[in-house]
Amino acid sequence: MSVTGKIAIVTGAAHGLGKAFCDILLKNGAKVGLIDLNIDQGQKALSKLEEKYGKNKAMFVKCDVSNIKAMPESFQAIQKNFGGLDIVINNAGVGLEKRDDWEKTVDVNVKGTIKGTILGMEMMRKDKGGKGGVIVNISSMAGLNPTPSGPVYAATKSAIIMYSRSWVHNPELAPNGIRINILAPAFVDTPLFKMLENKENIHAPAIATLVQKKVGVLKPEVVAEALLELLADETKTGAILKIAETTGKEYLTL
Numbered sequence: 258m259s260v261t262g263k264i265a266i267v268t269g270a271a272h273g274l275g276k277a278f279c280d281i282l283l284k285n286g287a288k289v290g291l292i293d294l295n296i297d298q299g300q301k302a303l304s305k306l307e308e309k310y311g312k313n314k315a316m317f318v319k320c321d322v323s324n325i326k327a328m329p330e331s332f333q334a335i336q337k338n339f340g341g342l343d344i345v346i347n348n349a350g351v352g353l354e355k356r357d358d359w360e361k362t363v364d365v366n367v368k369g370t371i372k373g374t375i376l377g378m379e380m381m382r383k384d385k386g387g388k389g390g391v392i393v394n395i396s397s398m399a400g401l402n403p404t405p406s407g408p409v410y411a412a413t414k415s416a417i418i419m420y421s422r423s424w425v426h427n428p429e430l431a432p433n434g435i436r437i438n439i440l441a442p443a444f445v446d447t448p449l450f451k452m453l454e455n456k457e458n459i460h461a462p463a464i465a466t467l468v469q470k471k472v473g474v475l476k477p478e479v480v481a482e483a484l485l486e487l488l489a490d491e492t493k494t495g496a497i498l499k500i501a502e503t504t505g506k507e508y509l510t511l
C-alpha cells in the first residue's frame with residue numbers, strides 16, 4: 258500500500274518519533290492529523306511541516322490520549338476534515354517511573370494505545386463504512402526484554418504487543434481490511450531519551466548505560482523509514498519489527 262493520498266492520524270506528534278512519523282508520511286504524499294496534549298509544541302510542529310510540505314495537508318488537534326473519553330472527538334475531527342481515515346499510528350508514550358506518577362505511564366501507554374486501536378478499527382472497518390486501513394502501535398525493545406531501568410514502562414510496552422497481536426488473530430479483522438503491526442525500537446534520540454539520561458528518572462542507571470552501549474541510539478528518521486515499511490507491505494499484519502542502531506531491523510515471531 259502506497260501512503261500517497263492516504264489519511265493518517267499520529268498521536269504524540271509534537272516531538273520526537275511522532276514528529277518524524279508525520280514528516281515521512283507528508284513527504285510521501287499522505288495527509289496527517291497530529292494529536293498531542295502539548296498545544297504550543299503541537300502548533301510549532303504543524304507550522305514546520307506546513308513550511309516544508311504546504312498548507313491543508315496537516316492539522317493539529319489537542320488531546321490527552323490518557324483521557325479516553327476525549328479521544329473519539331479528536332479522531333473524528335481529523336476524519337471529517339480530510340474526508341476519511343486509512344492509517345493510525347498510536348505513538349504517544351511516556352516513561353514516568355520513579356515517583357508516584359508511574360500510573361500515568363500505564364494510562365498513556367496502555368489505555369491510550371488501546372483506545373486509539375479501537376477507534377482506528379471502528380472508523381476503518383469495511384463493515385462499518387470504512388475502506389480498510391492499517392494501524393501501527395509503537396512498542397519498544399523494552400517490551401521484549403526485561404528492563405530494570407523501567408519495569409512499569411516495560412510492562413506497558415509488552416501489553417501493547419499482545420493487545421495488538423490478539424486483535425490480529427480475530428477472524429473479523431482481515432476480511433474488513435484491517436492490518437495491525439507493531440514497531441519496537443531500542444533507544445532513539447528524542448526528548449524522552451534525553452529524560453532517561455537524568456539518572457534520577459530511572460531505576461538501575463548503571464544497567465541502562467550498559468544496555469545503551471550495546472544497542473546504540475537511533476535517529477528518529479531511521480525509525481520513520483521502518484514505519485513506512487510496515488505501512489507499505491500489505492502482507493504484514495501482526496508483524497513485530499524490532500530496530501536498534503547496532504543490530505538493524507529484524508522481524509520477530511513470538
Ligand SMILES: NC(=O)C1=CN([C@@H]2O[C@H](COP(=O)(O)OP(=O)(O)OC[C@H]3O[C@@H](n4cnc5c(N)ncnc54)[C@H](O)[C@@H]3O)[C@@H](O)[C@H]2O)C=CC1
Pocket residue numbers: 268269270271272273274275292293294295298320321322323348349350351365369395396397398441442443444445446447448449450
Ligand atoms: N525514544 C526512545 O528511545 C524510544 C521511544 N519509544 C516509544 O516511542 C513513542 C514516542 O517516544 P518519543 O518520541 O521518544 O517521546 P517524546 O517524549 O520525545 O515525544 C512524545 C510525544 O507524546 C506527547 N504525549 C505525551 N503524553 C501524551 C498524552 N497523554 N496525550 C497525547 N500526547 C502525549 C508528548 O507531548 C510528546 O510530543 C513512545 O511511545 C515511546 O515509548 C520506543 C522505543 C524507544
Ligand SMILES: CCC(=O)/C=C/C=C\C[C@@H](O)/C=C/C=C/C=C\[C@@H](O)CCCC(=O)O
Pocket residue numbers: 351352353354396397398399400401402403404406407408410442443444445449450453458459460468471472
Ligand atoms: C524510565 C523508564 C524507562 O526505562 C523508559 C524508557 C523509555 C524509552 C526508551 C525505551 O523505549 C528504549 C528501550 C530500549 C531497550 C533496549 C534493550 C532492552 O530491551 C534490554 C536489552 C537487554 C539486553 O539485551 O541485555
